[in-house]
Structures are given as C-alpha cells and as structure tokens.
Amino acid sequence: FRPYSDRLLLGASLAEGHLGLVTQLPQTLGCIVPSKTYGILASGRPLLYIGPKEATPARHIVSYRCGWQFDPGEAKDLIALLNQLIVDRSPIHETGRNARAAFDLNFDRPLGLRRICRFLVVPAGEAQPREQVESAIAVK
Numbered sequence: 001f002r003p004y005s006d007r008l009l010l011g012a013s014l015a016e017g018h019l020g021l022v023t024q025l026p027q028t029l030g031c032i033v034p035s036k037t038y039g040i041l042a043s044g045r046p047l048l049y050i051g052p053k054e055a056t057p058a059r060h061i062v063s064y065r066c067g068w069q070f071d072p073g074e075a076k077d078l079i080a081l082l083n084q085l086i087v088d089r090s091p092i093h094e095t096g097r098n099a100r101a102a103f104d105l106n107f108d109r110p111l112g113l114r115r116i117c118r119f120l121v122v123p124a125g126e127a128q129p130r131e132q133v134e135s136a137i138a139v140k
Contacts, residue, residue, distance in 0.1 A: 014043035018085075018092050019067070024051030026072065033057070041066065041103035046095035050078070064102035066095050 005013040014020060020040030024032070033056040040047055041060070047067030049057040058069040070078050085092055 010039060011043055014039055014045060017045060018089070019048040020045045022047055022049045022051070022057050023072075024049070024055055024057065026052045029055055038103065038107055041099045041107065044096045044100035046092060046099055050074075060102065064098050064106075066099035066102050068095075 002013065020036070020043065022034045022037050022040065024034055029052045034051075037047060037049075037057045037060065047057055047061055047069075049055075049061060049067060049069045050072055051057065051069070053069060053071065061067045061069050068081055070081075
C-alpha cells in the first residue's frame with residue numbers, strides 16, 4: 001500500500017501492479033461508483049473487484065471481460081483465483097488488454113464530454129447547436 005499519488009505519477013503507479021483492486025460495500029450499491037475503476041482500466045490492468053454483482057465495476061467486468069468479481073466473503077474463491085494466476089499469468093495479460101480497450105472505446109475524456117453534452121446542451125434551434133458545443137470542448 002502506498003500513500004496518495006500525484007496525478008502526474010498516477011498512471012505509472014497504477015501500472016506497477018498486476019491487478020487493480022476495487023472494493024465496494026454492498027450497502028453502497030446505487031449510491032457510488034468507485035472512481036478508481038476507470039484509472040485501473042486506463043492503466044491496462046484487470047479489475048479485481050470485491051463487491052456486489054449488480055454494481056457498475058462488476059457490470060464492466062462482465063461486459064468487457066476485464067477482470068474478476070467476488071462477493072464480499074468469498075475468500076476461498078479469491079484465493080483459488082490468485083493461486084491460479086501465479087501459475088498462469090496469461091489471463092492477467094488478456095484481461096489487461098481488454099481493460100485498456102474498454103477504456104479507449106467507452107470511457108476516455110472526449111467520449112465522456114460528449115455524454116455530458118448530450119444532457120447539458122440546449123436543443124438544436126435554440127442558443128447553440130449541440131455540434132458547436134461538442135466541437136468547442138473537444139479534447140484531442
């Protein structure tokens with residue numbers, strides 16, 4: 001475990017590990033999405049998520065095949081996975097590639113800004129057409 005990492009060093013810090021651990025208490029379902037999920041995906045590391053199956057990180061794992069999900073308390077299954085990954089690391093590499101691809105195709109900054117614009121931009125024909133606002137804030 002390490003202390004807070006400066007944003008400029010965060011990518012390198014996240015990339016040092018083989019897996020990115022994300023935890024969530026079942027009581028928080030529907031109230032939060034652990035934001036570290038997206039930094040881990042961006043770093044090209046698989047998610048090791050301990051939390052409810054219905055939560056966003058678990059849904060990402062299923063949709064993008066980018067890690068593993070365990071309910072809190074499933075220690076024996078988690079230990080079995082970790083022992084398996086010690087012997088064969090190829091699933092780590094495959095799910096890591098899937099994680100980065102999922103991030104690039106679904107969660108990078110330009111895509112996020114476009115999603116926000118869809119909700120915030122005034123409808124066409126009023127102040128500014130959506131395309132003008134999106135192009136004004138486009139991040140390359």
